[in-house]
Amino acid sequence: MSGARPANGVLEVVRVLPRMSPWLSAALAFVLVAQAVLTSGFMLASAAVVGDVAQGAADRDTAMLHLGVLIAVFVLRLGLQPVSGFLSGELARRLEARLGQTTLEGALRPVGIGHLSDPAVADRIQLAQGLASGHPPGQAVNSLARLVSSRLAGLAAAILLATVAWWLPLPLAAAWIALSRWRLREVKKAVDAEAESMPALRHAAYARDLAIGDAAAKEIRVFGFQDWAHERFTRAWLGGMDALDGSARLLSRTAGPVLLALAHLAVFAYLALAAADGRLDAEAVTVALQATAGMGALGWIGDVQWILTRAGATVPHALAIGRLDVEAEHRGVGATASDERLPAREIRFEDVRFGYPDRPVLQGLDLAVPAGSSLAIVGMNGAGKSTLIKLLARLYEPDTGRVTVDGTDLRTIDPHTWRRQLAIVFQDFVRYELPLRDNVGFGRVGADHSDAAFDRPAKLSGLGDFLPRLEAGWDTPLSRRFEGGTDLSGGQWQRVALARALFAVEHGAKVLVLDEPTANLDVRAEAEIYRHFLEITRGLTTILVSHRFATVRLADRICVLGDGRVLEYGSHEELMELGGRYAHLFTLQSEPFREARHV
Numbered sequence: 001m002s003g004a005r006p007a008n009g010v011l012e013v014v015r016v017l018p019r020m021s022p023w024l025s026a027a028l029a030f031v032l033v034a035q036a037v038l039t040s041g042f043m044l045a046s047a048a049v050v051g052d053v054a055q056g057a058a059d060r061d062t063a064m065l066h067l068g069v070l071i072a073v074f075v076l077r078l079g080l081q082p083v084s085g086f087l088s089g090e091l092a093r094r095l096e097a098r099l100g101q102t103t104l105e106g107a108l109r110p111v112g113i114g115h116l117s118d119p120a121v122a123d124r125i126q127l128a129q130g131l132a133s134g135h136p137p138g139q140a141v142n143s144l145a146r147l148v149s150s151r152l153a154g155l156a157a158a159i160l161l162a163t164v165a166w167w168l169p170l171p172l173a174a175a176w177i178a179l180s181r182w183r184l185r186e187v188k189k190a191v192d193a194e195a196e197s198m199p200a201l202r203h204a205a206y207a208r209d210l211a212i213g214d215a216a217a218k219e220i221r222v223f224g225f226q227d228w229a230h231e232r233f234t235r236a237w238l239g240g241m242d243a244l245d246g247s248a249r250l251l252s253r254t255a256g257p258v259l260l261a262l263a264h265l266a267v268f269a270y271l272a273l274a275a276a277d278g279r280l281d282a283e284a285v286t287v288a289l290q291a292t293a294g295m296g297a298l299g300w301i302g303d304v305q306w307i308l309t310r311a312g313a314t315v316p317h318a319l320a321i322g323r324l325d326v327e328a329e330h331r332g333v334g335a336t337a338s339d340e341r342l343p344a345r346e347i348r349f350e351d352v353r354f355g356y357p358d359r360p361v362l363q364g365l366d367l368a369v370p371a372g373s374s375l376a377i378v379g380m381n382g383a384g385k386s387t388l389i390k391l392l393a394r395l396y397e398p399d400t401g402r403v404t405v406d407g408t409d410l411r412t413i414d415p416h417t418w419r420r421q422l423a424i425v426f427q428d429f430v431r432y433e434l435p436l437r438d439n440v441g442f443g444r445v446g447a448d449h450s451d452a453a454f455d456r457p458a459k460l461s462g463l464g465d466f467l468p469r470l471e472a473g474w475d476t477p478l479s480r481r482f483e484g485g486t487d488l489s490g491g492q493w494q495r496v497a498l499a500r501a502l503f504a505v506e507h508g509a510k511v512l513v514l515d516e517p518t519a520n521l522d523v524r525a526e527a528e529i530y531r532h533f534l535e536i537t538r539g540l541t542t543i544l545v546s547h548r549f550a551t552v553r554l555a556d557r558i559c560v561l562g563d564g565r566v567l568e569y570g571s572h573e574e575l576m577e578l579g580g581r582y583a584h585l586f587t588l589q590s591e592p593f594r595e596a597r598h599v
């Protein structure tokens, strides 16, 4: 993804609003124009009233008419304010909701997950929400409405002033517009700096979340790095903010007022001389003075333009995230082949090479997993076991080589169809702070989530042991941060994750993948899983990643992964006979137990 430099956000807002809500946008535009017309009407009517007063109210009826028009225009203008406020508020809400959806859709759309660890994407997601500037996209609408209304009023004032003398608006317009452009350039610099300082601000946000969140609360206190978190947050935040403040300094503070003073001096001098000569009457002078003041609306409108520029800058980021499917590389999206019964014969990795941006992992991996059998994968930390699972789930795609299912390249199989065949317990499975029912039900969204539907997964995963102790049963939130919620132990969470995968199996998944499924289980719970292993895996193609050889030996076949490829492959007995790496590791792990038994 390209860098996080923003496009012209205000133009994007102007482009998006009419497409999103044409009627509301048109209504707002109409009200804004009406407000501008009424503003100039107010100037004209008040000038007419002043003229009547200057003439000593010679014509009483005309004077009353002028006064009536003045009051009517004033009341109408006042009445339109809440209408434009309502319309812009409604558009702001819709824009924010739309861009929020766009960001979510973009982040979720890619088949793989590589984009989520791309720092440029992470920056954009933050920028799209206006978190650093404190100005979310909705604020752009309100500011835009106020800016357009001011500009129209300024334009109307300029036209009125030109009726007094054609050249009068020119010096004022030149001075106000120049000042406005200088200031705008400064604010745009600040917006650019904000995009550049986003990595620092994300570091700050990470340190803050560590300090105030649940996840690291224990370690921060036990290891005592509260000061580190505090210091890290402050340093990163101030670093990010420095960049913003530094570039937000407005250089035009001196030249602007001088130019404005000169322009106003010229206009006022002319008005004074013309009035003294009798070329202008009181009414014309009043119109001219009001119009002169009104032309200020063409200049820099502090808060409004500041907020508009910064809130508007979020929009291109949200739209860019929304286009992620185009920008990211997703070969095979929209693939045609789909089959709910895969795999019938085998899953095969063929000469697969794959690496993350900073390191190669698999270097020519060949591996076959016959359908309906179980395969255990062992290997050192970092050998690439979990990576292999991610390739199988198509969360990443091989750099070269291919993964096939019954001979069909995974890239030509519809990813959603394929993933419905998979039931995976990831090593870093998610502990959803939601009721137990959702935690297990996520295994197949849309399926029957009644208590009875969970019976079998609960029994096989060992959930049944602690389910009766949960106050609200399946509806108990699994987080103490929610009313009536509870927290689970590591092993209990692992059973929940297993139940989730088994629920997917209940609903048709044919490939069960267990990445370290018993790492947190106590001996009894682990033994229980082993007891059920055959029942759990019956009829399924099972892939098991584990460092526990007692688990591994349950599999029909075992493969030892190392140096980015398969080093050994066979049944437990075959590999023990081979006397290679597996036999060595197995012996190493069983030794302490053997010794213990001798004690």
Ligand SMILES: Nc1ncnc2c1ncn2[C@@H]1O[C@H](COP(=O)(O)OP(=O)(O)OP(=O)(O)O)[C@@H](O)[C@H]1O
Pocket: 117, 356, 357, 358, 359, 361, 379, 380, 381, 382, 383, 384, 385, 386, 387, 388, 427
């Ligand atoms: N998202 C990622 N981005 C970059 N590198 C990664 C990513 N995930 C894993 N790696 C790296 O890829 C290598 C293989 O990681 P993987 O998690 O597949 O190993 P593993 O065999 O499952 O290890 P373990 O036994 O410790 O679970 C490691 O060097 C790891 O640091």
